[in-house]
Amino acid sequence: xxxxxxxxxxxxxxxxxxxxxxxxxFFLLFAYVPMAGIIIAFKHYDYAGGIFGxxxxxxxxFRFFFESGDAxxxxxxxxxxxxxxxxxxxxxxxxxxxxxxxxGGKWFRKITQSILFLPYFISWVVVGAIAYNLLNFDIGxxxxxxxxxxxxxxxxxxxxxxxxYILTIVSAWKMLGYGTVMYLAAITSIDTEMYEAAEIDGANxxxxxxxxxxxxxxxxxxxLVLLAVGNIFRGDFGMFYNMIGNNGVLFSSTDVIDTxxxxxxxxxxxxxxxxxxxxxxxxxxxTAIMLxxxxxxxxxxDRALF
Amino acid sequence: MVKKRSMIMLAMIMAIVMIISACGSNNNxxxxxxxxxxxxxxxxxTEQGQGALDTSEAVKLKMVFVGPKPxxxxxxxxxxxxxxxxxxxxxxxxxxxxxxxxxxxxxxxxAANEDFDLIYTANWAGYNDQALKGGFLELTEDMLKTYMPxxxxxxxxxxxxxxxxxxxxxxxxxxLGESVEKLILYREDLRKKYxxxxxxxxxxxxTYLKTIAANEKGITPFTPETGDWKMxxxxxxxxxxxxxxxxxxLDIPLGFKITDETGKIFNVYETPEFKDLLxxxxxxxxxxxxxxxxLNNKNDHQQDFREGKTASITHNMGTLGSLMxxxxxxxxxxxxxxxxxxxxxxSQAVATQNGVSVHATSKHPERALMFIDLMQxxxxxxxxxxxxxxGVHYTAVGTEKFQSTEKSPNYTGFSFWGFNSPLNRxxxxxxxxxxxxxxxxxSSVYHYPLETFVFDNSKVKTEVANVSNVMxxxxxxxxxxxxxxxxxxxxxxxxxxxxxxIEKIQAELQAQVDAFLAAKK
Numbered sequence: 001x002x003x004x005x006x007x008x009x010x011x012x013x014x015x016x017x018x019x020x021x022x023x024x025x026f027f028l029l030f031a032y033v034p035m036a037g038i039i040i041a042f043k044h045y046d047y048a049g050g051i052f053g054x055x056x057x058x059x060x061x062f063r064f065f066f067e068s069g070d071a072x073x074x075x076x077x078x079x080x081x082x083x084x085x086x087x088x089x090x091x092x093x094x095x096x097x098x099x100x101x102x103x104g105g106k107w108f109r110k111i112t113q114s115i116l117f118l119p120y121f122i123s124w125v126v127v128g129a130i131a132y133n134l135l136n137f138d139i140g141x142x143x144x145x146x147x148x149x150x151x152x153x154x155x156x157x158x159x160x161x162x163x164x165y166i167l168t169i170v171s172a173w174k175m176l177g178y179g180t181v182m183y184l185a186a187i188t189s190i191d192t193e194m195y196e197a198a199e200i201d202g203a204n205x206x207x208x209x210x211x212x213x214x215x216x217x218x219x220x221x222x223x224l225v226l227l228a229v230g231n232i233f234r235g236d237f238g239m240f241y242n243m244i245g246n247n248g249v250l251f252s253s254t255d256v257i258d259t260x261x262x263x264x265x266x267x268x269x270x271x272x273x274x275x276x277x278x279x280x281x282x283x284x285x286x287t288a289i290m291l292x293x294x295x296x297x298x299x300x301x302d303r304a305l306f
Numbered sequence: 307m308v309k310k311r312s313m314i315m316l317a318m319i320m321a322i323v324m325i326i327s328a329c330g331s332n333n334n335x336x337x338x339x340x341x342x343x344x345x346x347x348x349x350x351x352t353e354q355g356q357g358a359l360d361t362s363e364a365v366k367l368k369m370v371f372v373g374p375k376p377x378x379x380x381x382x383x384x385x386x387x388x389x390x391x392x393x394x395x396x397x398x399x400x401x402x403x404x405x406x407x408x409x410x411x412x413x414x415x416x417a418a419n420e421d422f423d424l425i426y427t428a429n430w431a432g433y434n435d436q437a438l439k440g441g442f443l444e445l446t447e448d449m450l451k452t453y454m455p456x457x458x459x460x461x462x463x464x465x466x467x468x469x470x471x472x473x474x475x476x477x478x479x480x481x482l483g484e485s486v487e488k489l490i491l492y493r494e495d496l497r498k499k500y501x502x503x504x505x506x507x508x509x510x511x512x513t514y515l516k517t518i519a520a521n522e523k524g525i526t527p528f529t530p531e532t533g534d535w536k537m538x539x540x541x542x543x544x545x546x547x548x549x550x551x552x553x554x555x556l557d558i559p560l561g562f563k564i565t566d567e568t569g570k571i572f573n574v575y576e577t578p579e580f581k582d583l584l585x586x587x588x589x590x591x592x593x594x595x596x597x598x599x600x601l602n603n604k605n606d607h608q609q610d611f612r613e614g615k616t617a618s619i620t621h622n623m624g625t626l627g628s629l630m631x632x633x634x635x636x637x638x639x640x641x642x643x644x645x646x647x648x649x650x651x652x653s654q655a656v657a658t659q660n661g662v663s664v665h666a667t668s669k670h671p672e673r674a675l676m677f678i679d680l681m682q683x684x685x686x687x688x689x690x691x692x693x694x695x696x697g698v699h700y701t702a703v704g705t706e707k708f709q710s711t712e713k714s715p716n717y718t719g720f721s722f723w724g725f726n727s728p729l730n731r732x733x734x735x736x737x738x739x740x741x742x743x744x745x746x747x748x749s750s751v752y753h754y755p756l757e758t759f760v761f762d763n764s765k766v767k768t769e770v771a772n773v774s775n776v777m778x779x780x781x782x783x784x785x786x787x788x789x790x791x792x793x794x795x796x797x798x799x800x801x802x803x804x805x806x807x808i809e810k811i812q813a814e815l816q817a818q819v820d821a822f823l824a825a826k827k
Contacts, residue, residue, distance in 0.1 A: 047416055047440040047666060064768040068775065069805050129604070137598040138526075157599040158788050247601040248779040249788050263778060264771040269413040269435060273771065 061276035093179030117177030128242030160253040369424035373720030416441035423668040442476035454679035465657035479657035480726035494642040519594035529616040539620035591787020627740035651752035769807030
């Protein structure tokens with residue numbers, strides 16, 4: 001009886017299952033199958049042996065990361081940057097989405113959306129070049145303006161303290177359009193009857209936003225944040241590398257795990273050691289997502305991701 | 307209902323996971339399984355082939371080059387193949403790794419054991435490292451004698467020795483002493499304009515830089531090569547050349563004096579010479595000799611020099627000479643070369659600056675070696691691969707020189723240098739003073755015992771990775787004068803580099819050097 005039900009369901013939902021297949025295949029091929037490669041982190045990789053034939057070397061590959069003396073600093077940097085990005089980006093995106101929704105005007109909304117979306121498509125290499133031309137000491141736009149109005153130019157590229165702010169702003173600017181569209185979609189799908197009811201009850205715009213829109217956005221926010229938390233120990237390499245490059249002066253406040261590993265191992269090309277760093281990030285990320293999901297569950301069972 | 311649906315989902319996923327992971331592991335095993343017989347086969351082939359060189363079977367060789375695919379690849383390689391086919395029944399196919407990402411792709415080609423037979427290699431492209439990891443086929447004397455008799459005859463023993471890693475050979479180096487000394491290229495017109503003394507010492511160079519900084523707004527006196535960090539070009543001029551030192555690896559601050567027979571290794575950062583250099587650099591930096599944001603500069607220094615945005619750059623003789631030739635053709639600025647250590651010992655000629663290796667799993671190593679033999683020693687083929695088609699990409703001038711043509715840019719820019727040999731033609735417009743300077747160096751080459759030593763860092767990899775990181779984080783900002791307090795900066799640097807394990811590397815290196823020298827006696 002049960003088996004019958006299962007087969008029946010398979011037939012019944014075949015269209016939906018078919019639609020799901022590409023995504024499932026994608027993750028299997030590119031996320032699950034390669035997971036076998038984790039063993040490289042525990043091996044002394046040599047070309048003749050390959051992934052499975054190389055000799056084991058225990059935790060040797062992890063030594064480099066933890067003995068560098070920088071492990072704590074860069075892990076902390078990575079997590080803090082990502083937390084800042086998650087908070088700032090989501091708040092700004094929700095704010096913009098609500099604004100666009102309320103302001104309305106079909107053409108205005110479309111055009112604004114497109115403009116906001118534009119930075120998302122600019123590669124980090126280009127963003128890095130733009131930033132250099134804006135911020136550098138000798139000919140940067142910012143310093144030219146400062147000189148123009150008779151102020152002292154600031155040496156941004158040699159001052160680590162500015163960089164957490166600069167990076168957060170750049171990240172927010174780049175991701176704004178993408179997130180806004182997602183939240184806008186979520187807002188549009190809110191039942192309009194609720195707004196009508198609120199209006200009849202005499203709610204003004206702000207009350208409508210606070211009491212209807214935002215509470216209805218919670219599920220979306222939670223899902224997006226949870227997904228982001230899983231990557232909290234992965235620095236956006238493209239961003240950090242192209243913005244900071246090899247400028248050692250800024251490393252104290254801008255070094256993340258990915259850039260550190262890249263820099264240390266680019267010359268030695270040791271696959272095992274890079275894999276070890278990757279495993280470390282994955283384990284931390286997994287722990288983080290489990291913890292957050294658990295907390296959300298405790299708070300409200302229905303809102304948790306799983 | 308919801309529960310049921312998720313059960314189906316789960317079942318589906320599980321099923322697909324199983325199917326795919328089964329496929330996946332099969333795929334992964336496949337190359338490993340076939341690899342062993344391949345290796346065996348090739349070695350037996352070599353043994354059989356030793357009597358007569360049998361070329362009856364048509365063979366296709368694939369070679370990996372660094373640098374972009376030349377525009378006229380098709381026509382030139384077709385011409386090459388026509389000759390190769392007739393001579394050794396081989397067709398050549400080239401694969402090209404762009405300059406922008408070759409450093410990432412190159413090791414992957416080997417690590418993933420892709421299907422190719424030959425690969426360009428060089429000391430600066432990780433030759434030692436890849437050889438130790440087993441990416442290249444070991445070349446025995448027998449193989450060389452059998453399959454590349456001409457090269458064996460022509461190549462000097464020093465070249466072979468330099469290419470050996472732990473006593474084993476994995477590369478056919480170029481048969482050409484190539485100077486790796488760095489030089490300075492500067493604007494002679496500006497020097498004359500301010501009536502400055504000839505640039506022949508670090509002091510006169512500093513004067514030049516400072517004068518430009520003070521008087522020429524809009525021109526950066528010096529621009530380093532992007533990506534050339536750690537022990538960079540200018541360090542090599544001001545430390546290595548000036549004090550007759552040499553470094554084992556530009557990513558580790560360990561050096562020795564080339565005149566020191568005992569081969570005593572020291573930490574460059576702890577020497578008084580390095581401290582003097584920091585003072586010299588700091589003075590330059592404070593006087594605006596380079597951009598304050600030099601660490602983030604991504605401009606191409608040669609391009610900047612050509613456009614008159616910067617007043618001096620450093621590079622090796624070949625590159626600077628070509629740039630001079632180009633600038634003289636277009637008649638932009640008056641430029642000149644400067645050797646600021648004219649009296650230092652120029653230890654010329656590292657043969658491993660360019661070379662070709664056979665892939666460890668190549669199916670046709672014997673034919674690959676025959677191919678290299680021809681490329682290095684057959685004038686026709688050598689000219690073809692180096693310069694392209696005569697009359698189109700270059701015009702031959704006598705037997706030793708060539709003239710570039712309009713089409714020259716369509717066939718250049720990638721690492722055909724692996725086949726360099728005395729057959730190389732020189733560019734007719736290559737500046738005479740550069741040639742003269744080179745000749746002067748060649749005549750007074752200094753040979754030293756550690757010339758052919760190669761450091762095997764496999765036992766101290768962790769420390770090497772950490773040291774290289776510390777160099778980038780503490781030493782480079784210090785050198786470019788970004789750290790305000792030099793003494794404090796140097797103290798920090800040395801503290802950090804010790805923590806990173808420099809002493810362990812030094813001990814390991816010293817042990818290897820001692821063993822090497824003892825074996826030589």
